[in-house]
Amino acid sequence: MNQTDVLNAKESLSEFQPADLRNKFLELYHQEPLVVRSPGRINLIGEHTDYNEGFVMPAAIDREILVGISSAQGPKATLYSVKHDETVTFDVNNPEKVENPAWANYLLGVVRQFVDKGYDLKPFHAIIGGNVPTGAGLSSSAALECGFAFAVDQLHGFQVPKLDLIHMAQWAEHHYVGVKCGIMDQFSSMMGAAGQAFVLDCRSLSYRYFPVDLKDYTIVLCDTMVKHSLANSAYNTRRSECEKGVAILKEHYPAVRSLRDVTADMLQAHRDEFPGKVYDRCIYIVAENERVLQASEDLAKGNLNAFGQRLYASHDGLSRLYEVSCLELDFLVDEAKKFGGVLGARMMGGGFGGCTINIVKKDRVNEFIDTLKAAYQHTIHREMVGYVVALKDGTSIVPLTAKEPSLL
Ligand code: GLA
Numbered sequence: 001m002n003q004t005d006v007l008n009a010k011e012s013l014s015e016f017q018p019a020d021l022r023n024k025f026l027e028l029y030h031q032e033p034l035v036v037r038s039p040g041r042i043n044l045i046g047e048h049t050d051y052n053e054g055f056v057m058p059a060a061i062d063r064e065i066l067v068g069i070s071s072a073q074g075p076k077a078t079l080y081s082v083k084h085d086e087t088v089t090f091d092v093n094n095p096e097k098v099e100n101p102a103w104a105n106y107l108l109g110v111v112r113q114f115v116d117k118g119y120d121l122k123p124f125h126a127i128i129g130g131n132v133p134t135g136a137g138l139s140s141s142a143a144l145e146c147g148f149a150f151a152v153d154q155l156h157g158f159q160v161p162k163l164d165l166i167h168m169a170q171w172a173e174h175h176y177v178g179v180k181c182g183i184m185d186q187f188s189s190m191m192g193a194a195g196q197a198f199v200l201d202c203r204s205l206s207y208r209y210f211p212v213d214l215k216d217y218t219i220v221l222c223d224t225m226v227k228h229s230l231a232n233s234a235y236n237t238r239r240s241e242c243e244k245g246v247a248i249l250k251e252h253y254p255a256v257r258s259l260r261d262v263t264a265d266m267l268q269a270h271r272d273e274f275p276g277k278v279y280d281r282c283i284y285i286v287a288e289n290e291r292v293l294q295a296s297e298d299l300a301k302g303n304l305n306a307f308g309q310r311l312y313a314s315h316d317g318l319s320r321l322y323e324v325s326c327l328e329l330d331f332l333v334d335e336a337k338k339f340g341g342v343l344g345a346r347m348m349g350g351g352f353g354g355c356t357i358n359i360v361k362k363d364r365v366n367e368f369i370d371t372l373k374a375a376y377q378h379t380i381h382r383e384m385v386g387y388v389v390a391l392k393d394g395t396s397i398v399p400l401t402a403k404e405p406s407l408l
Contacts, residue, residue: 016082020129024127028080033068039395040064040139041139048350051182052289054259060191067150077123079127080127092115092121092122110149114158119160142169142189146394147395170186178232180236195211197212203258217361218359218362222372225384234324245279245281249270260289267279294306307344315346315347340364345357355387365388
């Protein structure tokens with residue numbers, strides 16, 4: 001437990017709205033901003049499959065990062081974070097990575113991409129706020145990168161295609177933040193659709209939206225309120241373990257490019273050649289890819305029980321084989337299993353803390369959250385937070401109507 005970074009109680013930004021962002025912008029810069037919203041995401045199933053060119057089933061949610069932006073007169077650009085009440089000033093043509101504050105790197109990395117791609121950037125003021133909880137596995141960082149990339153693009157009128165902005169946001173995460181993430185989070189934030197989830201093929205980037213119809217059930221997130229500090233390094237280690245597995249199989253099957261091309265039989269046939277935990281990592285990924293495709297069929301047929309069981313199976317693999325779960329996540333999934341009105345539950349996102357996703361009977365949601373909260377407090381001695389989420393559109397401009405001047 002001593003490597004746990006306890007997340008600070010609740011985000012003070014939970015009620016932060018576009019009008020608040022606009023007011024802050026007017027107060028700081030005396031100019032009307034363009035305001036962009038970019039949502040966090042959930043993932044129904046398909047965890048750690050994205051960087052293995054596999055399948056995921058995410059959706060954008062009603063927790064958003066807000067970005068306000070306008071042109072600046074001076075030679076420098078400024079970034080202001082509402083949450084940190086901090087300003088960073090930088091040369092728009094030379095956005096160097098900084099030691100501190102860490103939040104600025106998500107944005108500076110995006111600016112670096114515009115510069116490297118030859119876009120002629122003008123100085124600007126940007127402020128960021130929002131209500132995506134950080135460290136909860138809801139991709140607040142991707143929402144920040146995507147919202148900001150979209151805002152910079154809109155301000156300058158470059159009309160960069162959304163898919164390019166997604167890649168630019170992912171680049172920022174790889175090179176300025178240091179996490180070799182897949183494409184799922186940025187893709188979901190940018191491309192989400194209200195009321196819908198989608199199946200994304202992370203190799204071809206083809207995707208199919210579908211309405212999420214869970215009948216008497218709904219999606220509830222349970223936030224462990226912890227993020228273990230090994231999360232980022234372990235994430236990169238998992239990625240290289242998967243690459244190691246691919247390199248071994250390539251010797252025997254030259255057509256293999258990623259674990260996407262691998263079957264359980266291929267792994268089994270060469271099991272002895274896999275060092276350490278590499279076999280377990282690979283067998284999990286192969287099974288999880290298969291589960292996403294099967295889960296998609298379950299949902300199409302309305303077979304919610306089967307869908308729920310796949311979530312439990314996914315968690316089991318993430319915990320035992322891929323080893324990205326933790327005590328707190330395992331505890332909440334076990335408690336969900338014990339509670340009568342849950343079809344399925346699993347950890348969500350990169351792991352080592354953050355949220356579980358649960359498919360809960362609508363009329364038992366409050367009882368479910370109260371029960372898990374009490375159990376968590378009793379055994380883990382921490383507060384758990386429950387969120388009921390709605391599915392929303394991806395990154396877009398927020399239409400703000402300026403207040404009519406009052407005649408009184
Ligand atoms: C993080 C990464 C994603 C994905 C998930 C695990 O959220 O940013 O790319 O790999 O973990 O599925």
